[in-house]
Amino acid sequence: MMAYSEDHIALAAEYALGTLSAEERVQVETMMSVDKDFAAVVEAWERKLGVLNQMVGLVEPRPEVWEKIRVAIGLAGTQEAIVHPEAPQPVAAAAVVAEQPAIDRSTLDRSNVIDFSVQAKRWRGVATGMTAIAAMLVALIAVQAYRPELLPAGLRPKAAQQVVQAPAPVAPPAAAQSQYVALLQTDAASPAFILTVDAATKNFTVRKVGAEPQAGKSYELWIVSDKLQRPRSLGVIGSNDFTSRAALAAYDPDVVNQATYAVTVEPEGGSPTGAATGPIVFTGKLIETVPPAR
Amino acid sequence: MLTPAELVWLLAAVAKGDEAAFERLYAATRAKLFGVVIRILRRQDLAEEVIQEAYVKIWNSAGQFNPGVASPITWMASIARNRAIDVVRKRSETSIEEEPAAMEVAADTPDPLARQEMTEELKRLLECVGRLEPDRQKLVLLAYYNGWSREQLATKFEAPVNTVKTWLRRSMMDIRECLGLT
Numbered sequence: 001m002m003a004y005s006e007d008h009i010a011l012a013a014e015y016a017l018g019t020l021s022a023e024e025r026v027q028v029e030t031m032m033s034v035d036k037d038f039a040a041v042v043e044a045w046e047r048k049l050g051v052l053n054q055m056v057g058l059v060e061p062r063p064e065v066w067e068k069i070r071v072a073i074g075l076a077g078t079q080e081a082i083v084h085p086e087a088p089q090p091v092a093a094a095a096v097v098a099e100q101p102a103i104d105r106s107t108l109d110r111s112n113v114i115d116f117s118v119q120a121k122r123w124r125g126v127a128t129g130m131t132a133i134a135a136m137l138v139a140l141i142a143v144q145a146y147r148p149e150l151l152p153a154g155l156r157p158k159a160a161q162q163v164v165q166a167p168a169p170v171a172p173p174a175a176a177q178s179q180y181v182a183l184l185q186t187d188a189a190s191p192a193f194i195l196t197v198d199a200a201t202k203n204f205t206v207r208k209v210g211a212e213p214q215a216g217k218s219y220e221l222w223i224v225s226d227k228l229q230r231p232r233s234l235g236v237i238g239s240n241d242f243t244s245r246a247a248l249a250a251y252d253p254d255v256v257n258q259a260t261y262a263v264t265v266e267p268e269g270g271s272p273t274g275a276a277t278g279p280i281v282f283t284g285k286l287i288e289t290v291p292p293a294r
Numbered sequence: 295m296l297t298p299a300e301l302v303w304l305l306a307a308v309a310k311g312d313e314a315a316f317e318r319l320y321a322a323t324r325a326k327l328f329g330v331v332i333r334i335l336r337r338q339d340l341a342e343e344v345i346q347e348a349y350v351k352i353w354n355s356a357g358q359f360n361p362g363v364a365s366p367i368t369w370m371a372s373i374a375r376n377r378a379i380d381v382v383r384k385r386s387e388t389s390i391e392e393e394p395a396a397m398e399v400a401a402d403t404p405d406p407l408a409r410q411e412m413t414e415e416l417k418r419l420l421e422c423v424g425r426l427e428p429d430r431q432k433l434v435l436l437a438y439y440n441g442w443s444r445e446q447l448a449t450k451f452e453a454p455v456n457t458v459k460t461w462l463r464r465s466m467m468d469i470r471e472c473l474g475l476t
Contacts, residue, residue: 009467009470013467013470014462014463017438017466018334018375018437018442019437019443019444019462020383021444022383022384025379043372044475046368046376047363047365047368047372048415048469048475049438050364050369050371050372051413051416051419052419052435052439053326053330054416055416056326056329056330057329058325058326058328060324060325061325061328061342061345062342064342065328065342066317066324068342068346069320069349069350073353075313075316181420183417183420183421194417287420287424287435
């Protein structure tokens with residue numbers, strides 16, 4: 001792979017990050033299409049950053065979305081009269097388009113005896129011969145299927161008002177929630193535990209990654225903050241791969257977010273005194289991984 | 295969610311035009327992809343359009359997926375996210391930022407902390423992001439997760455756009471060095 005200037009690499013990185021303007025994005029996409037090596041640089045960034053999506057929560061789209069995808073790619077089953085109140089069925093949309101040329105033709109050519117089969121054949125010929133028009137029809141069908149409100153009244157598919165099926169309930173949007181994550185470690189190369197905190201519920205989960213079990217000892221997690229008089233125990237961790245608790249619920253969000261989290265080695269079962277007795281072996285601070293939507 | 299190996303297999307079947315495989319692929323991945331795009335678009339209707347376009351593209355280009363290079367979900371999420379960013383950039387240029395229809399959306403289920411999914415790659419990346427100054431961490435993550443433009447970031451961080459541009463560039467170069475990218 002050829003060497004690219006830092007400007008090029010930064011452009012590729014910012015494309016993957018998403019911060020370029022519309023114009024710059026088009027520029028990058030053009031460069032990618034003519035320069036495979038540059039495309040590889042962009043795609044490498046997309047893969048590196050793409051792992052961040054592992055932290056994004058699942059949101060179910062409505063069932064209508066699948067129907068529209070099926071229609072768009074022409075999968076079997078789309079000929080059935082599948083009708084949703086908000087999604088005009090595709091056959092009806094296509095029918096409206098088919099009517100359109102017929103109207104034009106009759107205005108151009110009133111004197112002709114209308115022979116439906118000839119007319120249909122002729123329009124079929126026109127459609128297959130003129131890909132631009134075909135593309136426009138596809139676009140029109142797409143608009144009718146997805147955004148009928150964008151069309152002039154005459155081109156809108158008839159709303160399927162007779163349908164009684166209730167629209168799929170849209171999950172009420174929850175308040176924007178952040179997740180925080182801290183790598184608890186001695187050095188950058190070897191995280192021992194991964195602490196994740198859900199901002200809304202303050203539930204936390206500790207995942208054991210590199211920490212070795214110590215015979216006759218327990219790992220104990222502490223929250224350390226200058227807003228607290230002394231480190232407070234969040235309990236013993238590490239006996240299982242995952243430990244989930246609500247022990248942060250009593251703390252202020254500011255304290256939770258800004259605190260340092262420390263792991264000490266304690267006698268089996270945890271510190272007998274309520275204060276840390278053993279050495280601090282791992283520490284970390286939270287970073288916000290899924291910031292609020294605004 | 296299926297395992298990456300199962301998704302690779304499904305994508306290979308989709309590349310051959312296997313409709314049942316495509317339906318399974320959709321069922322296994324739709325909530326993740328929708329979660330990604332709705333954070334960026336913050337409108338149900340736009341997010342649905344983007345997700346439709348993304349899956350049509352996945353259907354058409356499944357043969358181009360290279361399992362030796364990318365994980366299936368990363369590849370698919372990139373397609374959806376790129377489309378979402380394109381839409382949001384074009385829209386913001388016509389300044390309809392504060393549409394009343396815009397709504398707050400967020401994950402309805404904070405992914406069970408991505409238990410099976412927190413890969414070594416994510417840990418490494420988070421480590422590198424974590425080395426940035428706190429403001430830069432936030433800058434990078436807001437840009438990635440919410441699809442914010444430089445202008446939106448400039449407003450949020452009360453800094454000139456050009457300064458934000460420099461910060462973004464510096465941050466990405468720092469991450470690159472930390473990850474050992476060439």
